Amino acid sequence: MLILRGWIVDERSYAIRLAASLLGIALAEDTDRRAERFGPVLEDETGERAHVGFYDCLSGLATLPRRPWVWPDPSGREMLDWAVDSLERFSAVRRAVLCATRPCDGRTPEILHIYRSLEDRLHDRAMEDGLWLSGPECGFVDVAIFPVAGLARDLGIGMDLYPAIRRFDAGMRRQAGFITMPGIAACH
Protein backbone atom coordinates (compact mmCIF):
# COMPACT_ATOMS: atom_id res chain seq x y z
CA MET A 1 0.00 0.00 0.00
CA LEU A 2 1.18 3.52 -0.76
CA ILE A 3 1.92 5.83 2.14
CA LEU A 4 1.02 9.53 1.98
CA ARG A 5 2.96 11.75 4.32
CA GLY A 6 0.71 14.79 4.44
CA TRP A 7 -0.98 17.35 6.62
CA ILE A 8 -4.73 17.39 7.13
CA VAL A 9 -5.30 21.07 6.33
CA ASP A 10 -2.81 21.20 3.46
CA GLU A 11 -4.62 21.56 0.13
CA ARG A 12 -2.01 19.65 -1.81
CA SER A 13 -2.12 16.68 0.55
CA TYR A 14 -5.89 16.75 0.18
CA ALA A 15 -5.68 16.81 -3.61
CA ILE A 16 -3.54 13.67 -3.55
CA ARG A 17 -5.94 11.95 -1.14
CA LEU A 18 -8.84 12.98 -3.37
CA ALA A 19 -7.14 11.69 -6.52
CA ALA A 20 -6.38 8.38 -4.82
CA SER A 21 -9.93 8.07 -3.55
CA LEU A 22 -11.48 8.82 -6.96
CA LEU A 23 -9.10 6.31 -8.56
CA GLY A 24 -9.82 3.65 -5.93
CA ILE A 25 -6.22 3.55 -4.70
CA ALA A 26 -5.78 2.62 -1.04
CA LEU A 27 -3.51 5.00 0.85
CA ALA A 28 -2.03 4.71 4.30
CA GLU A 29 -1.70 8.18 5.77
CA ASP A 30 1.03 9.48 7.99
CA THR A 31 0.74 12.93 9.52
CA ASP A 32 3.74 15.07 8.74
CA ARG A 33 3.43 18.81 9.24
CA ARG A 34 6.33 19.53 6.93
CA ALA A 35 3.82 18.92 4.13
CA GLU A 36 2.20 22.23 5.02
CA ARG A 37 5.27 24.00 3.72
CA PHE A 38 6.85 21.63 1.26
CA GLY A 39 3.88 19.62 0.02
CA PRO A 40 3.09 15.94 0.47
CA VAL A 41 5.35 12.92 0.00
CA LEU A 42 4.12 9.66 -1.49
CA GLU A 43 6.12 6.54 -0.69
CA ASP A 44 5.77 2.93 -1.66
CA GLU A 45 5.44 0.50 1.20
CA THR A 46 9.08 -0.44 1.16
CA GLY A 47 10.12 3.17 1.55
CA GLU A 48 12.62 2.71 -1.29
CA ARG A 49 10.83 5.02 -3.70
CA ALA A 50 9.33 8.35 -2.81
CA HIS A 51 7.58 11.09 -4.76
CA VAL A 52 8.34 14.42 -3.14
CA GLY A 53 6.08 17.42 -3.64
CA PHE A 54 2.64 17.76 -5.15
CA TYR A 55 3.49 17.43 -8.84
CA ASP A 56 5.66 14.37 -8.21
CA CYS A 57 2.95 12.74 -6.11
CA LEU A 58 0.40 13.25 -8.88
CA SER A 59 2.75 11.79 -11.47
CA GLY A 60 3.39 8.89 -9.06
CA LEU A 61 -0.31 8.07 -9.06
CA ALA A 62 -0.29 8.20 -12.85
CA THR A 63 2.36 5.49 -13.07
CA LEU A 64 0.25 2.94 -11.20
CA PRO A 65 -1.08 0.22 -13.50
CA ARG A 66 -4.67 -0.11 -14.70
CA ARG A 67 -5.87 3.36 -13.78
CA PRO A 68 -8.50 5.16 -15.88
CA TRP A 69 -6.93 8.60 -15.77
CA VAL A 70 -4.40 9.41 -18.43
CA TRP A 71 -1.42 11.64 -17.67
CA PRO A 72 -1.71 14.69 -19.95
CA ASP A 73 0.26 14.55 -23.18
CA PRO A 74 2.54 17.50 -23.99
CA SER A 75 -0.35 19.46 -25.51
CA GLY A 76 -2.34 19.09 -22.29
CA ARG A 77 0.65 19.61 -20.03
CA GLU A 78 0.26 23.40 -20.08
CA MET A 79 -3.11 23.00 -18.39
CA LEU A 80 -1.70 20.70 -15.73
CA ASP A 81 1.27 22.98 -15.10
CA TRP A 82 -1.11 25.90 -14.75
CA ALA A 83 -3.31 23.95 -12.30
CA VAL A 84 -0.37 22.84 -10.17
CA ASP A 85 1.17 26.31 -10.15
CA SER A 86 -2.20 27.88 -9.25
CA LEU A 87 -2.70 25.47 -6.37
CA GLU A 88 0.79 26.17 -5.04
CA ARG A 89 0.17 29.92 -5.14
CA PHE A 90 -3.27 29.53 -3.60
CA SER A 91 -1.82 27.32 -0.88
CA ALA A 92 0.81 29.91 0.07
CA VAL A 93 -1.73 32.75 0.26
CA ARG A 94 -4.29 30.68 2.17
CA ARG A 95 -1.65 29.62 4.68
CA ALA A 96 -0.65 33.25 5.18
CA VAL A 97 -4.27 34.35 5.62
CA LEU A 98 -5.25 31.59 8.03
CA CYS A 99 -2.10 32.02 10.11
CA ALA A 100 -2.22 35.82 10.22
CA THR A 101 -2.56 37.39 13.64
CA ARG A 102 -4.56 40.26 12.21
CA PRO A 103 -7.34 40.26 9.59
CA CYS A 104 -5.68 39.81 6.25
CA ASP A 105 -7.26 40.16 2.79
CA GLY A 106 -6.62 37.08 0.71
CA ARG A 107 -8.09 38.64 -2.43
CA THR A 108 -4.76 39.70 -3.85
CA PRO A 109 -4.48 40.55 -7.57
CA GLU A 110 -2.58 37.30 -8.05
CA ILE A 111 -5.37 35.24 -6.46
CA LEU A 112 -8.10 37.08 -8.36
CA HIS A 113 -6.20 36.39 -11.57
CA ILE A 114 -6.19 32.65 -10.73
CA TYR A 115 -9.94 32.67 -10.22
CA ARG A 116 -10.59 34.60 -13.40
CA SER A 117 -8.38 32.24 -15.35
CA LEU A 118 -10.12 29.20 -13.86
CA GLU A 119 -13.55 30.66 -14.57
CA ASP A 120 -12.60 31.40 -18.18
CA ARG A 121 -11.16 27.94 -18.76
CA LEU A 122 -14.19 26.22 -17.25
CA HIS A 123 -16.54 28.40 -19.28
CA ASP A 124 -14.67 27.51 -22.45
CA ARG A 125 -15.15 23.83 -21.61
CA ALA A 126 -18.84 24.48 -20.93
CA MET A 127 -19.14 26.00 -24.41
CA GLU A 128 -18.11 22.55 -25.67
CA ASP A 129 -20.65 20.95 -23.30
CA GLY A 130 -17.89 19.70 -21.00
CA LEU A 131 -17.48 20.10 -17.26
CA TRP A 132 -13.90 18.91 -16.75
CA LEU A 133 -10.62 20.52 -17.67
CA SER A 134 -8.91 17.15 -18.13
CA GLY A 135 -11.23 16.07 -20.94
CA PRO A 136 -14.51 14.20 -21.13
CA GLU A 137 -14.00 12.76 -17.64
CA CYS A 138 -12.56 14.08 -14.39
CA GLY A 139 -8.78 13.75 -14.25
CA PHE A 140 -5.50 15.00 -12.84
CA VAL A 141 -5.98 18.64 -13.85
CA ASP A 142 -9.38 18.78 -12.17
CA VAL A 143 -8.15 17.27 -8.93
CA ALA A 144 -5.16 19.61 -8.89
CA ILE A 145 -7.28 22.72 -9.21
CA PHE A 146 -10.30 21.59 -7.16
CA PRO A 147 -9.08 22.86 -3.74
CA VAL A 148 -8.87 26.35 -5.25
CA ALA A 149 -12.58 26.13 -6.00
CA GLY A 150 -13.63 24.33 -2.84
CA LEU A 151 -11.75 26.54 -0.38
CA ALA A 152 -12.50 29.90 -2.02
CA ARG A 153 -14.35 31.30 0.95
CA ASP A 154 -11.26 30.94 3.15
CA LEU A 155 -9.90 33.86 1.12
CA GLY A 156 -13.18 35.76 1.08
CA ILE A 157 -13.90 34.88 -2.54
CA GLY A 158 -17.64 34.80 -3.28
CA MET A 159 -18.91 32.11 -5.61
CA ASP A 160 -21.60 34.45 -6.89
CA LEU A 161 -18.90 35.96 -9.11
CA TYR A 162 -17.86 32.62 -10.61
CA PRO A 163 -20.78 30.50 -11.84
CA ALA A 164 -18.61 28.11 -13.87
CA ILE A 165 -16.42 27.42 -10.83
CA ARG A 166 -19.54 26.82 -8.77
CA ARG A 167 -20.77 24.24 -11.33
CA PHE A 168 -17.34 22.60 -11.32
CA ASP A 169 -17.30 22.47 -7.51
CA ALA A 170 -20.76 20.88 -7.43
CA GLY A 171 -19.77 18.38 -10.13
CA MET A 172 -16.71 17.26 -8.20
CA ARG A 173 -18.74 16.77 -5.04
CA ARG A 174 -21.06 14.45 -6.96
CA GLN A 175 -18.20 12.15 -7.99
CA ALA A 176 -18.23 8.64 -6.53
CA GLY A 177 -15.36 8.48 -4.06
CA PHE A 178 -15.37 12.20 -3.26
CA ILE A 179 -13.80 12.89 0.13
CA THR A 180 -13.67 15.94 2.36
CA MET A 181 -11.13 18.04 4.20
CA PRO A 182 -11.55 20.77 6.84
CA GLY A 183 -13.24 23.58 4.89
CA ILE A 184 -14.75 21.32 2.24
CA ALA A 185 -17.89 19.81 3.71
CA ALA A 186 -19.58 16.66 2.48
CA CYS A 187 -23.22 17.70 2.65
CA HIS A 188 -23.77 19.08 -0.83
Add this chain to the structure above:
Amino acid sequence: MIPVGLSRDLACNEIAPVRHGDDAFVLWRDEGGILHAFEDRCPHRGVRLSLGFVRDNRLACLYHGWQFDGDGACRHIPAHPALKPPSTIRTRLFSVIERAGMIWLAREDEAPPATALLPAETRRVGIRSLAVEVGIATVRSVLSCDRAFWLERDGRLIAFHAPEPAISMLHLAIAPGEDRKEASSWLSHLRDALEDHASGRDAC
Protein backbone atom coordinates in the same frame (compact mmCIF):
# COMPACT_ATOMS: atom_id res chain seq x y z
CA MET B 1 -36.37 43.66 -10.79
CA ILE B 2 -32.69 42.84 -10.91
CA PRO B 3 -31.14 40.28 -13.27
CA VAL B 4 -29.02 38.09 -11.00
CA GLY B 5 -27.98 35.15 -13.14
CA LEU B 6 -28.77 32.72 -15.92
CA SER B 7 -31.45 30.07 -15.57
CA ARG B 8 -29.07 27.45 -16.96
CA ASP B 9 -26.57 28.10 -14.18
CA LEU B 10 -28.89 26.77 -11.49
CA ALA B 11 -29.95 23.13 -11.84
CA CYS B 12 -32.46 21.31 -9.67
CA ASN B 13 -31.33 20.86 -6.04
CA GLU B 14 -28.60 23.46 -6.49
CA ILE B 15 -27.93 26.66 -4.55
CA ALA B 16 -26.38 29.93 -5.64
CA PRO B 17 -25.42 33.00 -3.62
CA VAL B 18 -26.31 36.43 -5.00
CA ARG B 19 -25.26 39.87 -3.81
CA HIS B 20 -26.56 43.20 -4.97
CA GLY B 21 -25.59 46.40 -3.23
CA ASP B 22 -25.76 45.71 0.50
CA ASP B 23 -28.17 42.79 0.12
CA ALA B 24 -27.29 39.11 0.10
CA PHE B 25 -29.68 36.49 -1.24
CA VAL B 26 -29.64 32.78 -1.78
CA LEU B 27 -31.28 31.23 -4.82
CA TRP B 28 -32.17 27.56 -4.90
CA ARG B 29 -34.10 25.34 -7.25
CA ASP B 30 -36.24 22.55 -5.84
CA GLU B 31 -36.80 19.06 -7.24
CA GLY B 32 -39.70 20.30 -9.32
CA GLY B 33 -37.54 22.96 -10.97
CA ILE B 34 -39.18 25.85 -9.11
CA LEU B 35 -36.84 28.67 -8.18
CA HIS B 36 -36.84 30.26 -4.71
CA ALA B 37 -35.05 33.31 -3.32
CA PHE B 38 -34.39 33.85 0.39
CA GLU B 39 -32.36 36.25 2.44
CA ASP B 40 -28.90 34.69 2.70
CA ARG B 41 -29.08 34.32 6.45
CA CYS B 42 -30.36 31.51 8.65
CA PRO B 43 -32.79 32.87 11.27
CA HIS B 44 -31.22 30.55 13.82
CA ARG B 45 -27.57 31.62 14.04
CA GLY B 46 -27.15 33.94 11.09
CA VAL B 47 -25.02 31.63 8.96
CA ARG B 48 -25.26 32.12 5.22
CA LEU B 49 -27.84 29.75 3.81
CA SER B 50 -25.90 29.74 0.55
CA LEU B 51 -23.34 27.52 2.32
CA GLY B 52 -26.06 24.94 2.82
CA PHE B 53 -27.57 22.20 0.73
CA VAL B 54 -30.90 20.91 -0.54
CA ARG B 55 -32.39 17.93 1.29
CA ASP B 56 -35.90 16.52 0.95
CA ASN B 57 -36.85 19.41 -1.32
CA ARG B 58 -35.90 21.95 1.34
CA LEU B 59 -33.00 24.31 1.79
CA ALA B 60 -30.90 23.17 4.77
CA CYS B 61 -28.48 25.34 6.71
CA LEU B 62 -24.94 23.96 6.91
CA TYR B 63 -24.53 24.87 10.58
CA HIS B 64 -27.33 23.04 12.43
CA GLY B 65 -29.28 21.59 9.52
CA TRP B 66 -32.48 23.60 9.97
CA GLN B 67 -34.57 23.02 6.87
CA PHE B 68 -36.73 25.62 5.10
CA ASP B 69 -39.40 24.87 2.52
CA GLY B 70 -40.18 26.85 -0.59
CA ASP B 71 -42.33 29.27 1.40
CA GLY B 72 -39.42 30.04 3.72
CA ALA B 73 -40.96 28.25 6.70
CA CYS B 74 -38.77 26.08 8.93
CA ARG B 75 -39.99 22.49 8.63
CA HIS B 76 -37.34 20.44 10.39
CA ILE B 77 -34.80 20.92 13.18
CA PRO B 78 -32.48 17.90 13.32
CA ALA B 79 -31.64 18.40 17.00
CA HIS B 80 -35.35 18.14 17.83
CA PRO B 81 -36.73 15.69 15.28
CA ALA B 82 -40.10 15.30 17.03
CA LEU B 83 -40.68 19.06 17.23
CA LYS B 84 -43.00 20.80 14.80
CA PRO B 85 -41.21 24.12 14.31
CA PRO B 86 -43.34 27.18 15.15
CA SER B 87 -44.65 29.11 12.16
CA THR B 88 -42.74 32.18 13.35
CA ILE B 89 -39.43 30.55 12.40
CA ARG B 90 -38.99 31.52 8.77
CA THR B 91 -36.61 33.17 6.37
CA ARG B 92 -37.29 36.34 4.43
CA LEU B 93 -38.69 35.54 1.04
CA PHE B 94 -38.17 37.47 -2.20
CA SER B 95 -40.03 37.30 -5.48
CA VAL B 96 -38.08 35.72 -8.28
CA ILE B 97 -39.02 34.90 -11.85
CA GLU B 98 -37.29 33.50 -14.92
CA ARG B 99 -37.59 35.29 -18.19
CA ALA B 100 -35.57 35.40 -21.40
CA GLY B 101 -33.06 32.86 -20.07
CA MET B 102 -32.29 34.90 -16.96
CA ILE B 103 -33.28 34.98 -13.31
CA TRP B 104 -34.85 38.24 -12.10
CA LEU B 105 -35.16 39.03 -8.43
CA ALA B 106 -37.36 41.67 -6.80
CA ARG B 107 -36.02 43.52 -3.83
CA GLU B 108 -38.41 44.06 -0.96
CA ASP B 109 -39.34 47.58 -1.93
CA GLU B 110 -40.52 46.47 -5.35
CA ALA B 111 -43.44 44.25 -4.34
CA PRO B 112 -45.43 43.44 -6.40
CA PRO B 113 -42.70 42.74 -8.95
CA ALA B 114 -42.65 45.18 -11.84
CA THR B 115 -42.60 42.57 -14.60
CA ALA B 116 -43.81 45.12 -17.13
CA LEU B 117 -40.34 46.65 -17.03
CA LEU B 118 -38.65 43.38 -17.99
CA PRO B 119 -37.69 42.31 -21.50
CA ALA B 120 -40.34 40.58 -23.61
CA GLU B 121 -40.84 36.92 -22.87
CA THR B 122 -39.11 35.66 -25.98
CA ARG B 123 -37.14 32.43 -25.93
CA ARG B 124 -33.47 33.04 -25.32
CA VAL B 125 -30.44 30.98 -24.44
CA GLY B 126 -28.27 32.07 -21.53
CA ILE B 127 -24.62 32.23 -22.54
CA ARG B 128 -22.61 33.51 -19.65
CA SER B 129 -22.54 35.49 -16.43
CA LEU B 130 -19.25 37.29 -16.10
CA ALA B 131 -17.66 39.40 -13.37
CA VAL B 132 -16.16 42.71 -14.47
CA GLU B 133 -13.95 44.83 -12.26
CA VAL B 134 -15.79 48.07 -12.80
CA GLY B 135 -18.63 49.76 -10.96
CA ILE B 136 -22.14 49.68 -12.33
CA ALA B 137 -21.97 53.38 -13.24
CA THR B 138 -19.21 52.62 -15.73
CA VAL B 139 -21.21 49.76 -17.20
CA ARG B 140 -24.19 52.03 -17.66
CA SER B 141 -22.06 54.77 -19.14
CA VAL B 142 -20.31 52.54 -21.68
CA LEU B 143 -23.47 50.68 -22.66
CA SER B 144 -25.52 53.91 -22.75
CA CYS B 145 -28.11 52.45 -20.42
CA ASP B 146 -29.49 55.12 -18.11
CA ARG B 147 -31.57 53.47 -15.43
CA ALA B 148 -32.57 49.88 -16.12
CA PHE B 149 -30.45 46.83 -15.45
CA TRP B 150 -30.70 45.50 -18.99
CA LEU B 151 -30.74 46.42 -22.64
CA GLU B 152 -31.20 44.69 -25.97
CA ARG B 153 -28.67 45.19 -28.69
CA ASP B 154 -28.48 43.39 -32.03
CA GLY B 155 -30.91 40.78 -30.74
CA ARG B 156 -28.82 40.10 -27.65
CA LEU B 157 -30.04 40.65 -24.13
CA ILE B 158 -27.34 42.19 -21.94
CA ALA B 159 -28.13 42.54 -18.26
CA PHE B 160 -26.09 43.43 -15.21
CA HIS B 161 -26.17 43.81 -11.45
CA ALA B 162 -23.74 45.04 -8.80
CA PRO B 163 -22.46 42.46 -6.30
CA GLU B 164 -19.78 44.87 -5.05
CA PRO B 165 -19.24 48.61 -5.51
CA ALA B 166 -16.29 48.03 -7.84
CA ILE B 167 -17.49 44.78 -9.42
CA SER B 168 -20.40 44.25 -11.79
CA MET B 169 -21.82 41.01 -13.12
CA LEU B 170 -22.75 40.96 -16.78
CA HIS B 171 -25.27 38.44 -18.07
CA LEU B 172 -25.75 37.61 -21.73
CA ALA B 173 -28.58 35.74 -23.41
CA ILE B 174 -29.05 35.31 -27.15
CA ALA B 175 -31.67 34.07 -29.55
CA PRO B 176 -31.68 30.33 -30.24
CA GLY B 177 -29.64 29.60 -33.35
CA GLU B 178 -27.16 32.42 -32.85
CA ASP B 179 -23.51 31.38 -32.57
CA ARG B 180 -22.88 30.72 -28.86
CA LYS B 181 -19.10 30.84 -29.04
CA GLU B 182 -19.12 34.07 -30.96
CA ALA B 183 -21.49 35.61 -28.41
CA SER B 184 -19.32 34.39 -25.54
CA SER B 185 -16.24 35.85 -27.16
CA TRP B 186 -18.06 39.15 -27.64
CA LEU B 187 -18.86 39.26 -23.92
CA SER B 188 -15.21 38.65 -23.03
CA HIS B 189 -14.24 41.55 -25.28
CA LEU B 190 -16.85 43.70 -23.59
CA ARG B 191 -15.26 42.87 -20.23
CA ASP B 192 -11.86 43.92 -21.54
CA ALA B 193 -13.27 47.13 -23.01
CA LEU B 194 -15.04 48.04 -19.77
CA GLU B 195 -11.96 47.44 -17.66
CA ASP B 196 -9.75 49.33 -20.08
CA HIS B 197 -12.22 52.19 -20.01
CA ALA B 198 -12.22 52.25 -16.21
CA SER B 199 -8.45 52.10 -15.90
CA GLY B 200 -8.09 54.89 -18.47
CA ARG B 201 -10.47 57.00 -16.51
CA ASP B 202 -8.58 56.28 -13.29
CA ALA B 203 -5.33 57.24 -14.98
CA CYS B 204 -6.80 60.62 -15.78
